[in-house]
Amino acid sequence: MSTPTQQPTRDPGPGGRGTLATGTTRKGDAVFKGTSTGAGVLILLVLAGVAAFLIGQSIPALTASPEDLPEGQTVTAYVWPLLFGTVLAAIIALLVATPIAVGIGLFISHFAPRRAAQTLGYLVDLLAAVPSIVYGIWGAVVLSAWLVPIYQWLERNAGFLPFFDGPALPSGRTMLTAGLVLAVMILPIITALSRDVFLQTPRLHEEAALALGATRWEMIRYAVIPYGRSGVVSAAMLGLGRALGETMAVALVLSGARIITFDLIGAANPLTIAANIALAFPESSGLTTNTLIASGLALFIITFLVNFAARWIVSRSGAKA
Amino acid sequence: MNRRTFRRAAVPAALALSLGLAACSGENETTTTGGEGTSTSDLSGSIAGAGASTQTAAQQTWAAGFNAENPDVTVNYDPVGSGAGREQFLNGGVPFAGSDAYLDEEELAASEERCAGGNAIDLPVYVSPISVAYNLPGVENLQLSPTTLANIFNGTITTWNDPAITADNPGATLPDTRINPVHRSDDSGTTENFTDYLHATAPEAWTAEPDGEWPLQTGEAAQGTSGVVQAIGAGEGSIGYADESQVAASDLQAAALKVGENWVAPSAEAAATALDSSSRVEGRPEGDIAIEIDRTTTADGAYPLFIVSYAIACTAYEDATQGELVKSYLTYVTSEEGQQAAAERAGSAPISDQLREDITTSLDMIGA
Numbered sequence: 047m048s049t050p051t052q053q054p055t056r057d058p059g060p061g062g063r064g065t066l067a068t069g070t071t072r073k074g075d076a077v078f079k080g081t082s083t084g085a086g087v088l089i090l091l092v093l094a095g096v097a098a099f100l101i102g103q104s105i106p107a108l109t110a111s112p113e114d115l116p117e118g119q120t121v122t123a124y125v126w127p128l129l130f131g132t133v134l135a136a137i138i139a140l141l142v143a144t145p146i147a148v149g150i151g152l153f154i155s156h157f158a159p160r161r162a163a164q165t166l167g168y169l170v171d172l173l174a175a176v177p178s179i180v181y182g183i184w185g186a187v188v189l190s191a192w193l194v195p196i197y198q199w200l201e202r203n204a205g206f207l208p209f210f211d212g213p214a215l216p217s218g219r220t221m222l223t224a225g226l227v228l229a230v231m232i233l234p235i236i237t238a239l240s241r242d243v244f245l246q247t248p249r250l251h252e253e254a255a256l257a258l259g260a261t262r263w264e265m266i267r268y269a270v271i272p273y274g275r276s277g278v279v280s281a282a283m284l285g286l287g288r289a290l291g292e293t294m295a296v297a298l299v300l301s302g303a304r305i306i307t308f309d310l311i312g313a314a315n316p317l318t319i320a321a322n323i324a325l326a327f328p329e330s331s332g333l334t335t336n337t338l339i340a341s342g343l344a345l346f347i348i349t350f351l352v353n354f355a356a357r358w359i360v361s362r363s364g365a366k367a
Numbered sequence: 368m369n370r371r372t373f374r375r376a377a378v379p380a381a382l383a384l385s386l387g388l389a390a391c392s393g394e395n396e397t398t399t400t401g402g403e404g405t406s407t408s409d410l411s412g413s414i415a416g417a418g419a420s421t422q423t424a425a426q427q428t429w430a431a432g433f434n435a436e437n438p439d440v441t442v443n444y445d446p447v448g449s450g451a452g453r454e455q456f457l458n459g460g461v462p463f464a465g466s467d468a469y470l471d472e473e474e475l476a477a478s479e480e481r482c483a484g485g486n487a488i489d490l491p492v493y494v495s496p497i498s499v500a501y502n503l504p505g506v507e508n509l510q511l512s513p514t515t516l517a518n519i520f521n522g523t524i525t526t527w528n529d530p531a532i533t534a535d536n537p538g539a540t541l542p543d544t545r546i547n548p549v550h551r552s553d554d555s556g557t558t559e560n561f562t563d564y565l566h567a568t569a570p571e572a573w574t575a576e577p578d579g580e581w582p583l584q585t586g587e588a589a590q591g592t593s594g595v596v597q598a599i600g601a602g603e604g605s606i607g608y609a610d611e612s613q614v615a616a617s618d619l620q621a622a623a624l625k626v627g628e629n630w631v632a633p634s635a636e637a638a639a640t641a642l643d644s645s646s647r648v649e650g651r652p653e654g655d656i657a658i659e660i661d662r663t664t665t666a667d668g669a670y671p672l673f674i675v676s677y678a679i680a681c682t683a684y685e686d687a688t689q690g691e692l693v694k695s696y697l698t699y700v701t702s703e704e705g706q707q708a709a710a711e712r713a714g715s716a717p718i719s720d721q722l723r724e725d726i727t728t729s730l731d732m733i734g735a
Contacts, residue, residue, distance in 0.1 A: 116580075186594070186597065187597065187601075190601070191601055194602075213545060215547065215587055215602065216545075216547050216601070216602030216603055216604055216605060217547070217549075217587060217598045217599075217601035217602035217605065218601070218602075219587065219589070219598060219601075297552070297590055298590055298594065300588075301552070301587040301588045301589060301598070302552060302588055303581075303583075303584040303585070303586075303588060304584060305584045313547060313585065313586055313587045314584055314585050314586065314587075314588075317552075317588075325552050325553040325554070325590060326553065326554050326580070328420065328446075328447065328448045328451075328553065328554070329420070329448035329449060329450060329451075329553070329554035329555065329579055330448070330450065330451075330554065331448070331450030331451050331453075331454055332450070
């Protein structure tokens, strides 16, 4: 970009004490600054646009009288059970996926021989490349059938717990199955981020721990995990964000209704917001559409809050370290 | 439609060229029109429809069949849902709509503006029986009365050896398996017709109004016809409702329903019989054929659990060419050939000759 003819402008000139010689790159700088600022502004505009759309389309449903809305309920009454289902499914997914992901991450970063670690890393990343509809079909057809005997066992032997109240659904398309499918789906993102964080543990910390006579497990416990904790938390929050918004897989797997129940293996399970939109939107019109979009707004806000919480946790523990 | 060939002889050059190319396929009967345009059809352009997903497979079949006869016409059908289809049609977005429900009074009034002085007409073009499918190994030819069926789906009857089911099936040995009723999780015309059937035939056991969305918050929910069929197949003791053609294609059994004093199994013929014994809705504009399905019919061999899905068109269009295209497309749709093609591909029940005659009369009003 710079040409010899521009050379003279590089002279700082009188009083140009300590200033950077920016003359030759001024044009490039401007272009780069412009594009990157543009990209930054664009993402804000897109976000604002989505928010404006959701709010604008929700207003008719929020202001309408309950009699005109689907099932004669207020929007809050309509969205509340869905919100419950969304959070429940995401929490199950997170509880299952996070320990496994941390385990895989530690195995790749500290235990596996380099070759095996690389291959395993690729395989986990590959999980992220599988389309969600494939997970949905797999969950509805294969996984749920596998889980039926387990659910029946749980109903017989752990039926006193509200989670396994039953009666166990003979096709196995329950909340627990949906949560497990979601867990598989968020596994790659949590694993990949945890692995990267664990790999960044300062070598000196690890060696110091080993030199003090720590075993490998103690070294991981006292050096690696505390260092990576905030990273794992933010990875889990990113996974949670994905689990909250997952649509097709849940719509296919879950036998859902708009109810609130903690029974994880029964026929009627709380449906999630995204899956409910996917199921009801195609045949909706008028205020029903507005109500569905209002539920989308609720999901948007929840996802936002989760991401804010993740940032907050990371910045807080980052400051402590 | 060939009669119009002469009237519209002055086709633009580009059209003539495409007709000339299309004439190469020439498998249709040809009328000698002379000149270069020896194609069988003088129609060209494209029309788009939108509406009920029930009709998707049938509309695709019809669009392909119509295109084979009229190579210069393309028909697109967007399965956006009945409500959205009617909305788009009334806004002038699409020249015809598919809908599981006929237009209501308000929509009919709105159609007068959209239809350039004419009005909208509902034409029943798609009829499809709904099967009650069950998964109960060792039990064949299950028979269910409407009240028993309603009590199974509302959760009153919970096991297969319940006295009510035993009473419907004298001599059969029924296991004590738990009943798992399966319904559609998405909003669908199948659910609307099924709940309408229950509401009409067993009003005491089924109090909920007919609705495209399952009105109860109990039972297993599965997405789409295929999802329901899959869920029933996966769970022993399950029972659900789905399109007859898809149940027949699976290895599930379909229950016979009590009609009058007889037990009738689902079939295209039985649904057509029930359709013919149903009456027309009164007070509709001329040409409109809205059917009041008689769910409680006792006609011999009638199976009253079926879907009627409509094509909705205008009697007048601002753009006469568009009207022409819609008219000839719907003529093909209701023709014996079109109905047969849909029966083979989509498993619908072909409409009767009587109904076809009535629809043809209505179609003649378009652009007249």
